[in-house]
Amino acid sequence: MYGSMEGDTVHVPAPAREQFYDNRGYGHPRGDALALSSVEAAHLLFRDDLEAVDGMGFRSFLATTNTLVRFLVYKDLRERGFYLSPARDGWVGSDTTDDVDFVVYPRGNGPWDGVTEYRVRVVGERESIPASSLTGTLAVVDEESEITYFSVETPDVTGSTDHDLPQDVSGMLLADRVVLWDVPPVLYENAFYGQPLDPRDTADDGSASGSAKPMSIQCSLVEAAHLADRGIVRVDAGLDGVVERGRAVEGERFDRRRAAYSTLRGRGIVPKTGYKFGADFRTYANVEHVGDLDHSEQLVRVLPSDHSVSPRDLALDVRLAHGVRKRMVFALTDATGAIDWRSISRLTP
Amino acid sequence: MYGSMEGDTVHVPAPAREQFYDNRGYGHPRGDALALSSVEAAHLLFRDDLEAVDGMGFRSFLATTNTLVRFLVYKDLRERGFYLSPARDGWVGSDTTDDVDFVVYPRGNGPWDGVTEYRVRVVGERESIPASSLTGTLAVVDEESEITYFSVETPDVTGSTDHDLPQDVSGMLLADRVVLWDVPPVLYENAFYGQPLDPRDTADDGSASGSAKPMSIQCSLVEAAHLADRGIVRVDAGLDGVVERGRAVEGERFDRRRAAYSTLRGRGIVPKTGYKFGADFRTYANVEHVGDLDHSEQLVRVLPSDHSVSPRDLALDVRLAHGVRKRMVFALTDATGAIDWRSISRLTP
Incomplete structure (x- = not known):
């Protein structure tokens, strides 16, 4: 014909x-x-x-x-x-x-x-994709004409971490981190804020009771800003001093990461640095005690809501997350701190 | 005291x-x-x-x-x-x-x-490191004060892939790829250029003899530029047309990638797209026949020689490469196409 x-x-x-x-x-x-x-x-x-x-x-x-x-x-x-x-x-x-x-x-x-299995969007490896347009199924054709499929979903971002914390613990801003000297261990051992300065302070027995012996904890600036904002920690430089330092070292990325951090904490999820995975955060949905921690479930990359992603970066993120058995999540964060969550995974149709 | x-x-x-x-x-x-x-x-x-x-x-x-x-x-x-x-x-x-x-x-x-084990450079997670200064041991301190060590070495970049290839095969520039219609299969099956347009053309038996039946092969623009430059393929648009298209879709990155591609080929190594690993190339040091291919050994990221890397991107690359058991290699490429090779891996002191 x-x-x-x-x-x-x-x-x-x-x-x-x-x-x-x-x-x-x-x-x-x-x-x-x-x-x-x-x-x-x-x-x-x-x-x-x-x-x-x-x-x-x-x-x-x-x-x-x-x-x-x-x-x-x-x-x-x-x-x-x-x-x-x-x-x-x-x-x-x-x-x-x-x-x-x-x-x-x-x-x-x-x-x-009248039934649909996938809605597929085709993109070349070199095209740039507005992150806010990520939805459904993505078919990326690489330069050698191989095809990778990705599935985009709206993840359920809720956890169950909840601990009673002291108020007005004092903190010291030191370069781009905040040290809490001799504070109640619940902050680290249960709520999983920061990291002990001296590993010997950590209880090895994984007991949920915890020791009452004070310990010194180093916090990141996002952790410190969150704690200061809630009155849990009083930093010598003030909340403003922490935020100012954060912006000085990270620019407006600090505000986005802070918004994502606090949103996650507000939903019972513990965000910790995702540096080792090249992400902003790795997250734990249910933390009772650091001695009894499961693997983190998600990697979170915080992006401005008008950000465009390259398929190659997407491939890198999704591949890495898959390799460590975590879900890759993008937190598209606008200037008001409102977040649009997307999770991306490999798909074999 | x-x-x-x-x-x-x-x-x-x-x-x-x-x-x-x-x-x-x-x-x-x-x-x-x-x-x-x-x-x-x-x-x-x-x-x-x-x-x-x-x-x-x-x-x-x-x-x-x-x-x-x-x-x-x-x-x-x-x-x-x-x-x-x-x-x-x-x-x-x-x-x-x-x-x-x-x-x-x-x-x-x-x-x-008078004996040295490591020369350690300390960097904060947020510092930017000129790629050309990467050497020895890097200790990256992340925002939560955890430390990751990286070892930088000069990799041996040599392979043994070598096949007799035809000359003057004709190719057609189609958007951002080049199709070789009905060409000798040795180009794909032994020298591992491109990808068959029709998978049915591929011999399944992995025999090194190969069939003489012509096949149609899709090549990437870097592959096509390399083949055209060596007189193996005559593209309808000419070598200049391929290079022009490459620069149109990738900018000067195309020239760098082309330089790295040709250098690797010249050393007996086959570079294929590294898209699925978020890299420029994955490489095979010894290709006899595509039916009998080992896993690729290296991931290559091509960077301008004056590029600065962020420790977070470094962590992502190295972690991914480690997860897929490949060596992460940076090809620092200057305007003349000269390349300074660095390999980076995780180190536990």
């Missing part, structure tokens, strides 16, 4: 509908004829199911239309056994957006079943 | 030399008296071995001198059983540089033995 271009659509006369749509889920019916997107036409040309479009075979068609990257994803999903449709207005359900390229149906289903 | 400040040195009168230097490797002898760096004095104050320096105990001394971050590393190395000296002119061997903070002796040795 032969097709002809009509703008960005390829028209194939009857009985194309029966042959390609009814039997194999390609295109959008026009009576007994069929409208195909250029990606679908390219795939039918590639498979020799369509002979030519306006005289062009597969190679010239690829060279004329700008479809290569989307074609690769379309082909890959077809090879994995899915039927899928280009997310065009009127071709698929009403909830398409600019950020969706393909609507993929569950295996065994087609466009006529 | 009591010390007194003399500029950035703490003087402790006799018999301090015997007590602290001869027995425990602190400071630099002044007859029977002893000169201490402020970090060493802080450590002796912390241990209550020194009672005060100019009336200051440990806490006031820390608050007055800017030694907290280096103190943490000094203390950590002492706790790990090492003697170490501040890398001051005249205190240690002649090869100190600004980039070294401590000279660490092998366990059981001291400053009097």
